Amino acid sequence: MPNPPLLELICPAGSLPALKAAVDNGADGVYLGLKDNTNARNFSGLNFDEKSLVEGIRYAQGKRRKVLMALNTYPQPATLPRWHKAVDTAATLGVDAIILADPGLMAYARKTHPQLRLHLSVQGSATSYEAVNFYRERFGIQRAVLPRVLSLAQVENVIENTDTEIELFGFGGLCVMVEGRCLLSSYACGDSPNTFGACSPGHAVRWEQTPKGMETRLNGVLIDRYADNEKAGYPTLCKGRFEVQGETYYALEEPTSLNSMDMLPEMARLGIAAIKIEGRQRSPAYVAQVTQVWRAAIDAVKKDRTTFKPLPAWQTALAKVSEGSMNTLGAYYRPWK
Amino acid sequence: MMLPTLHLPALPKPLLRLTAALPAWPLTPPTSRAFAFAANLAAWPSLRELDWSHVHGRHFCVQVSDIGLQLFFTLHADGFRSERRSRADVTFTASSADFARLALRLEDPDTLFFNRKLLIEGDTDLGLTVKNMLDAVELETAAARMPAGLGHLVLALRRLALKD
Amino acid sequence: MKLSLGPLLYYWSREDTLAFYQQAAEWPLDIVYLGETVCSRRHLLRLPDYLEIAEKLSAAGKEVVLSSQTLIESESDLKALRKLIADGRFKVEANEWGAVRLLAEAKQPFVAGPTLNAYNPDTLAMLADMGATRWVPPVEMPREMIWQMNQQMQAALPEAIRLETELFGYGRLPLAFSARCFTARHYNLQKDDCQFRCLDHPDGLVLASREGEDFLAINGIQTQSAKVMSLAHRFDELAAAGIDVLRLSPQARNMHRVVNIFRALADGDIKPAQAPAQLDRFMPAAPCDGYWLGEAGMAFHPVNNPITEGEPA
Numbered sequence: 001m002p003n004p005p006l007l008e009l010i011c012p013a014g015s016l017p018a019l020k021a022a023v024d025n026g027a028d029g030v031y032l033g034l035k036d037n038t039n040a041r042n043f044s045g046l047n048f049d050e051k052s053l054v055e056g057i058r059y060a061q062g063k064r065r066k067v068l069m070a071l072n073t074y075p076q077p078a079t080l081p082r083w084h085k086a087v088d089t090a091a092t093l094g095v096d097a098i099i100l101a102d103p104g105l106m107a108y109a110r111k112t113h114p115q116l117r118l119h120l121s122v123q124g125s126a127t128s129y130e131a132v133n134f135y136r137e138r139f140g141i142q143r144a145v146l147p148r149v150l151s152l153a154q155v156e157n158v159i160e161n162t163d164t165e166i167e168l169f170g171f172g173g174l175c176v177m178v179e180g181r182c183l184l185s186s187y188a189c190g191d192s193p194n195t196f197g198a199c200s201p202g203h204a205v206r207w208e209q210t211p212k213g214m215e216t217r218l219n220g221v222l223i224d225r226y227a228d229n230e231k232a233g234y235p236t237l238c239k240g241r242f243e244v245q246g247e248t249y250y251a252l253e254e255p256t257s258l259n260s261m262d263m264l265p266e267m268a269r270l271g272i273a274a275i276k277i278e279g280r281q282r283s284p285a286y287v288a289q290v291t292q293v294w295r296a297a298i299d300a301v302k303k304d305r306t307t308f309k310p311l312p313a314w315q316t317a318l319a320k321v322s323e324g325s326m327n328t329l330g331a332y333y334r335p336w337k
Numbered sequence: 338m339m340l341p342t343l344h345l346p347a348l349p350k351p352l353l354r355l356t357a358a359l360p361a362w363p364l365t366p367p368t369s370r371a372f373a374f375a376a377n378l379a380a381w382p383s384l385r386e387l388d389w390s391h392v393h394g395r396h397f398c399v400q401v402s403d404i405g406l407q408l409f410f411t412l413h414a415d416g417f418r419s420e421r422r423s424r425a426d427v428t429f430t431a432s433s434a435d436f437a438r439l440a441l442r443l444e445d446p447d448t449l450f451f452n453r454k455l456l457i458e459g460d461t462d463l464g465l466t467v468k469n470m471l472d473a474v475e476l477e478t479a480a481a482r483m484p485a486g487l488g489h490l491v492l493a494l495r496r497l498a499l500k501d
Numbered sequence: 502m503k504l505s506l507g508p509l510l511y512y513w514s515r516e517d518t519l520a521f522y523q524q525a526a527e528w529p530l531d532i533v534y535l536g537e538t539v540c541s542r543r544h545l546l547r548l549p550d551y552l553e554i555a556e557k558l559s560a561a562g563k564e565v566v567l568s569s570q571t572l573i574e575s576e577s578d579l580k581a582l583r584k585l586i587a588d589g590r591f592k593v594e595a596n597e598w599g600a601v602r603l604l605a606e607a608k609q610p611f612v613a614g615p616t617l618n619a620y621n622p623d624t625l626a627m628l629a630d631m632g633a634t635r636w637v638p639p640v641e642m643p644r645e646m647i648w649q650m651n652q653q654m655q656a657a658l659p660e661a662i663r664l665e666t667e668l669f670g671y672g673r674l675p676l677a678f679s680a681r682c683f684t685a686r687h688y689n690l691q692k693d694d695c696q697f698r699c700l701d702h703p704d705g706l707v708l709a710s711r712e713g714e715d716f717l718a719i720n721g722i723q724t725q726s727a728k729v730m731s732l733a734h735r736f737d738e739l740a741a742a743g744i745d746v747l748r749l750s751p752q753a754r755n756m757h758r759v760v761n762i763f764r765a766l767a768d769g770d771i772k773p774a775q776a777p778a779q780l781d782r783f784m785p786a787a788p789c790d791g792y793w794l795g796e797a798g799m800a801f802h803p804v805n806n807p808i809t810e811g812e813p814a
Contacts, residue, residue: 014469014472015469015472015473016473016475017442017472017473017474017475017476018472020475043465043469044462044465044466044469045465045466045467045468045469045470045472045473046469046472046473052473074618074620074621075620075621075623076620076621076646077621077622077646077649077650077652077653078646078649080621080622080623101618102618102620102621102624103598103623103624103627104621104622104623104624104625104626104627105621105623105624107623107627108623124598125597125598125616125618126597126598126599127572127573127574127597128573128574128578128579128597128599129599130573130579130582130598130599130600130602130603131573131597131598131599131602133602134598134599134601134602135598137602149572149574149679149680149681150574150680154574154575157575157576176679176681177677177678177679177724178572178677178678178679178680180618181571181572181616181618181677181678182676182677182678183639183640183641183674183676183677183798184676184677184717184724186641186792186797186798187641187674187676187717187726187792187797187798187799188797188798188799189797190791190795190796190797190798192641194618194620194639194641195620195641201462202461202462202463202464202465202466203461203462205461205462206458206461207456207457207458207461208458209430209456209458214453214456219797221710221714221716221799222710222711222712222714223710224711225711226453228453229453230453231451231452231453232450232451232452232453233451237717238677241711242708242709242710242711242716242717243708243709243710243711243713244687244706244707244708244709244719245687245706247687248711251683251686251687251708251719252679252681252683252686252724253681255451281447281469282445282447283442283444283445283446283447283472284442284472285442285443285444285445286445286447286448289445320448321445321447321448322451323447323451324451331680331681
């Protein structure tokens with residue numbers, strides 16, 4: 001039996017050039033989605049059609065890298081066949097795994113394509129081993145991506161009680177809410193990640209330079225106003241500034257990115273199967289930059305995790321491309337909670 | 338292996354003078370015409386195979402903040418068309434150096450946005466669509482289809498910057 | 502149309518909570534959901550307390566359901582969940598899939614809670630097969646989709662299995678869950694040392710935009726709508742979409758008046774058009790109904806817009 005995977009580097013690919021950037025800079029695998037709401041980065045102009053998908057799979061697998069296809073939104077009654085067709089396409093074209101959130105869709109995949117490897121998406125909101133094992137027993141999922149809400153001690157508890165490989169987010173945009181359990185976007189604009197495949201979709205977002213500063217609105221609701229020297233964040237509600245009891249501040253979370261590089265030795269010790277880099281909505285330049293840094297870091301930690309220390313240059317590079325240009329260890333680090 | 342910190346110069350003065358000296362046109366500013374002409378020559382050959390149909394006829398404005406340049410154009414089945422400065426569905430604002438870095442794939446638009454160096458005003462969806470579609474074009478392919486010399490220049494500039 | 506009292510989403514003092522449920526025993530409700538669904542640190546009532554309340558409510562003729570915690574993070578959370586299921590006297594509302602697994606293993610019938618994300622008939626039929634007897638759609642699900650879900654799911658199930666549909670019909674909408682506590686954050690406290698400030702905000706802590714528009718409400722690790730979802734004015738649209746039970750979510754004051762108004766609606770004593778005039782003054786904030794109509798959740802349309810017979814609008 002082959003060794004279980006350890007700290008595979010899984011990088012985002014919102015386009016063919018991004019996929020190539022990930023592969024060329026050392027990703028072990030890429031994840032991608034189709035050009036519709038079957039995945040949670042449904043932004044216009046982004047993602048793959050069948051032609052670019054075929055080329056992407058050829059390119060990545062030609063260099064022995066994996067292609068994981070995200071089908072991680074929730075199919076709805078009127079459009080269920082679209083998700084089934086996407087699963088069929090993934091199987092036919094030979095992706096290495098599909099990343100799913102919906103149990104009904106997992107049942108379909110399991111029944112129709114028993115050979116196809118299934119991963120549980122972070123959108124499936126599984127935060128305990130009982131939940132992870134539910135998907136494993138029922139649908140044979142081989143890997144679960146855990147929401148960015150658990151501390152490493154809690155992650156360890158999951159790992160100790162399941163045979164499922166565990167994938168964690170390493171770097172990138174940070175959902176402060178449990179993924180799959182956040183409807184803030186649809187409350188403001190009608191579209192949520194669960195059904196529409198995007199949080200704060202472009203059609204509802206307005207940026208405007210005003211005398212008071214740069215304003216961000218979601219369906220008319222003022223999310224934030226930035227002074228000229230302030231860094232901006234994504235137009236998501238969880239990163240907005242609001243007034244609570246007369247005090248205006250980032251009431252839910254600052255515009256910030258997750259960066260868990262400091263915890264790589266601990267993740268190696270726990271046997272984390274893969275590290276995921278967020279950012280399918282970002283450019284090939286970002287993918288190249290971040291993949292390079294994480295490849296070097298993961299190689300270093302695999303060589304000797306006891307002496308591993310992130311190089312300042314890595315951290316500078318990551319900080320530069322971060323939302324709000326700030327980094328946080330997120331929930332992995334207990335006091336954050 | 339570190340990231341390039343490319344400092345591209347702003348547009349050289351002679352080039353500015355050149356654009357200003359282009360023949361006047363009753364409806365469109367000469368700079369917009371020059372831009373559309375150049376874009377059709379350099380970029381369109383690699384962009385034309387993408388499906389731009391839902392973008393046809395939409396009005397774009399590119400504002401180059403450091404030199405006060407505004408470019409107005411639309412996109413059609415036969416390429417870029419300059420427009421008079423009456424309206425814009427979406428406006429992109431950045432400095433000449435940042436636009437150049439974006440064009441050379443040295444910089445990530447979101448990074449520029451976080452750092453307040455890129456602003457997309459108006460129809461955000463349209464702006465993001467264009468941004469994402471441009472990201473999906475491979476620079477090498479695009480350069481190969483540019484007029485002789487220009488493609489080499491673009492790739493050489495990028496290599497130079499990455500080495501920097 | 503049956504009326505249910507949803508699980509108490511806020512953290513009230515022990516006295517207030519016990520008094521609330523003592524009164525609720527007298528209210529014209531069919532079903533009462535009990536239990537802490539939001540935060541494991543809230544401990545003023547524990548399972549034995551809830552079971553005692555459950556017995557009393559049960560004796561008063563209510564169907565009682567014990568709601569499980571939505572975000573399970575630790576082994577102690579799992580321990581609490583197992584205890585809840587092990588008691589076995591009352592049906593459990595499963596609010597995440599770990600609970601579904603344990604309930605199916607124990608072969609206990611259960612209610613599929615709104616955060617299970619049953620967005621399609623396949624998933625719903627699977628839940629029914631595992632023992633769900635009732636489902637609560639995700640709060641964002643529009644009426645057309647609920648109707649379609651019921652049509653397609655019932656078609657896929659054996660005739661004997663009938664899954665009831667319960668809709669979140671009144672109250673601040675539970676929109677998001679986090680590991681992070683926003684109430685503690687507001688008071689510059691760490692979650693582990695939150696001093697239980699949720700106690701000071703019995704209807705949540707309102708968060709407004711920088712233009713002064715009330716927008717969301719903070720309730721510990723949960724984020725709610727500031728507006729109160731209400732379908733009182735659309736009560737006659739519910740049956741056509743296949744709603745069997747309407748859930749009323751507890752609020753700190755005047756809950757009995759809210760229940761009475763919905764009871765009057767269910768009994769046909771008042772018309773939906775008359776409801777807002779009676780209900781508005783008992784609501785802690787302005788109403789919204791956008792989700793029901795397939796719009797932004799915060800939208801509100803006071804005018805009746807009934808679902809067309811048979812086919813979705």
